[in-house]
Amino acid sequence: MPALHTIEPEKATGEAANLFTATHQALGVIPNLAKVMANNPAVLKGYVHVVTALSAEGTLSAGVRERIALLVAQENRSDYCLSVHAFRGTKVAGLTTAEATRARRGEADDPWAVAVLDLAAVVVRDHGVVSDAQLATARHAGLSDGHVVEVIAHVALSLFTNYLATAARIDIDWPLVRHTDWENAMT
Structure with missing residues (x-):
C-alpha cells in the first residue's frame, strides 16, 4: 500500500x-x-x-541519460526507478536489454558512455565528492565541464525520484525490474 x-x-x-x-x-x-x-x-x-x-x-543522448538513471537506481535499490528506466531505456532510448543491464553496473561498450557512467558512479557513491584525478580522467575521455555539470544534474534528478519512489512506496506501473535481480543480471 x-x-x-x-x-x-x-x-x-x-x-x-x-x-x-x-x-x-x-x-x-x-x-x-x-x-x-x-x-x-x-x-x-x-x-x-x-x-x-x-x-x-542537454547534450547527453537519451541512451546515456537512461544509463545514468539505471546506474543510480541500482545503487539506491529503487525498484520503481529501475522498472521505469529499463522500460524507457529499451523502448524509448533504443538500448538493448543487455545494454540496460550492463548500465546498472556502470558498463557500456562506448568509451565515452563508460566515462559518463564512471563519473556518475563516483557522484552517487561518494555523495558528490569528485577528486581532481577523477575529473582529469573524465576530461581525458572527452567530457567538458558542461558535460560534468549535466551528469551531476542527472544523478541529482535520479536521486530525487529514487528517494521519493522509495519513501512513497507507490505501486510500480512499469514492467517490474528488481534491484535484487542484480545477481541474475551479472551472469
Whole structure:
C-alpha cells in the first residue's frame, strides 16, 4: 500500500491538471510517481521543467541519460526507478536489454558512455565528492565541464525520484525490474 496519496489526473483541476498535461507531453504517460509529486504542484512543476530542459537542451543522448538513471537506481535499490528506466531505456532510448543491464553496473561498450557512467558512479557513491584525478580522467575521455555539470544534474534528478519512489512506496506501473535481480543480471 502506498505511503503517500496519489492524485488521479481525471480528478485534478487547475494547475495540477495543467501539470499532468505537461507530464504526459514530456513522458508520454502519467506515471504513479508524477501522481505522488502532484501532492505538491510546485514539485511536479519543477520536475517537469527539469526533465524537459535536460531532454530538449542537454547534450547527453537519451541512451546515456537512461544509463545514468539505471546506474543510480541500482545503487539506491529503487525498484520503481529501475522498472521505469529499463522500460524507457529499451523502448524509448533504443538500448538493448543487455545494454540496460550492463548500465546498472556502470558498463557500456562506448568509451565515452563508460566515462559518463564512471563519473556518475563516483557522484552517487561518494555523495558528490569528485577528486581532481577523477575529473582529469573524465576530461581525458572527452567530457567538458558542461558535460560534468549535466551528469551531476542527472544523478541529482535520479536521486530525487529514487528517494521519493522509495519513501512513497507507490505501486510500480512499469514492467517490474528488481534491484535484487542484480545477481541474475551479472551472469
